[in-house]
Amino acid sequence: MPLLSDLFARSGASTAIDMFSGTTRVARAFKEHGADVTAVDITRYGEVLARCYVATDSNLVDLDRLASELDRLNTLSGHAGYFTKTFCLDARYVQPFNGERVDAIRNDLEGRQDDPLFSVLLTSLIEATDRVDSTTGVQMAYLKNWAPRSHNPLELRLPNLLPGPGRAVRGNAVDLAPELGPFDLAYLDPPYNQHRYIANYHIWETLVAWDDPDHYGIANKRVECREPCSSSPFNHKPLMPDALRSVIAAVNARLVVLSYNDESWLGLDELFEACAGRGHVAALAFESGRYVGATIGIHNREGHKVGTPGHRKNLEYVLVAGPEDMVEHMVEPYGKARVDRAA
Ligand SMILES: C[S@@+](CC[C@H](N)C(=O)[O-])C[C@H]1O[C@@H](n2cnc3c(N)ncnc32)[C@H](O)[C@@H]1O
Numbered sequence: 001m002p003l004l005s006d007l008f009a010r011s012g013a014s015t016a017i018d019m020f021s022g023t024t025r026v027a028r029a030f031k032e033h034g035a036d037v038t039a040v041d042i043t044r045y046g047e048v049l050a051r052c053y054v055a056t057d058s059n060l061v062d063l064d065r066l067a068s069e070l071d072r073l074n075t076l077s078g079h080a081g082y083f084t085k086t087f088c089l090d091a092r093y094v095q096p097f098n099g100e101r102v103d104a105i106r107n108d109l110e111g112r113q114d115d116p117l118f119s120v121l122l123t124s125l126i127e128a129t130d131r132v133d134s135t136t137g138v139q140m141a142y143l144k145n146w147a148p149r150s151h152n153p154l155e156l157r158l159p160n161l162l163p164g165p166g167r168a169v170r171g172n173a174v175d176l177a178p179e180l181g182p183f184d185l186a187y188l189d190p191p192y193n194q195h196r197y198i199a200n201y202h203i204w205e206t207l208v209a210w211d212d213p214d215h216y217g218i219a220n221k222r223v224e225c226r227e228p229c230s231s232s233p234f235n236h237k238p239l240m241p242d243a244l245r246s247v248i249a250a251v252n253a254r255l256v257v258l259s260y261n262d263e264s265w266l267g268l269d270e271l272f273e274a275c276a277g278r279g280h281v282a283a284l285a286f287e288s289g290r291y292v293g294a295t296i297g298i299h300n301r302e303g304h305k306v307g308t309p310g311h312r313k314n315l316e317y318v319l320v321a322g323p324e325d326m327v328e329h330m331v332e333p334y335g336k337a338r339v340d341r342a343a
Pocket residue numbers: 019020021022023024025026027040041042043046171172173174189190191192197198232233234
């Protein structure tokens with residue numbers, strides 16, 4: 001994250017698109033640099049988080065009303081409904097005493113989608129629920145015994161809103177890439193495998209949709225999670241390479257920054273190929289935050305193979321593509337992390 005924030009600052013960009021914005025961590029980092037950011041994600045919860053953290057201009061928010069809404073919601077009495085039954089009694093993601101409050105708060109918000117505070121309050125509820133859940137992070141399963149934090153009372157907090165304009169768009173990056181823009185910089189952080197984010201975070205999706213969906217399995221995932229309609233080409237190995245190439249080719253931005261890793265469906269050479277049409281390409285590789293270009297079994301910039309495959313660990317790649325002078329300026333402090341395609 002500090003790397004992406006630094007690359008963004010060095011790019012001098014003042015407009016950006018994050019095509020796979022998810023939690024909006026990266027989009028937020030760009031907005032913190034004063035950029036006008038557009039955040040795109042295919043999930044409902046991704047759109048709500050983006051409306052809160054990217055599209056909301058903190059200078060235009062009625063902070064007194066927001067604070068009093070949070071206070072009011074925090075004192076609502078619990079009332080068991082779909083959430084409590086599905087996620088607290090049939091499954092054990094959240095303790096029932098908290099689940100009843102989630103039901104009451106979310107019911108209170110329902111029908112208020114036009115309120116400018118809606119996405120901020122819903123984001124606050126999503127995050128509050130997350131802080132007292134009994135999982136190891138993703139919502140594919142819950143712990144056998146209640147996690148210590150699940151005993152804490154649910155507490156809505158004020159999300160850290162940022163000043164300035166921004167936009168949230170829900171949809172498929174393949175369709176949206178040619179339609180949005182222009183931007184100074186596009187950031188792409190596509191899914192790495194077949195696991196759909198809507199399944200990993202199905203409780204967030206249900207908190208947003210609030211549609212009492214039929215569910216399946218021990219995890220009580222929304223039935224939608226196993227239907228093709230929730231699918232993304234980025235979660236299908238045969239479709240992913242062309243989908244990524246088409247987004248890279250179509251996105252209307254001077255600079256493209258792509259995050260990927262070496263355990264997924266495309267190799268470093270293919271990533272270079274995919275970015276080649278954007279101009280000059282530089283790639284950085286990191287292992288656990290460490291510079292690794294000179295220590296693992298890939299090629300350095302002189303084309304020499306260095307290190308032994310036995311030492312290989314998971315590598316995070318960041319590719320930067322665009323006008324040569326801009327790309328070289330952006331990656332200049334990261335010379336030790338530079339890697340090249342195989343000789
Ligand atoms: C690796 S995550 C991105 C994480 C993000 N950078 C963050 O800071 O949280 C990939 C994201 O792509 C989204 N996604 C999957 N398929 C998509 C598609 N076809 N179009 C747009 N977003 C998609 C997922 O919902 C997920 O949030």
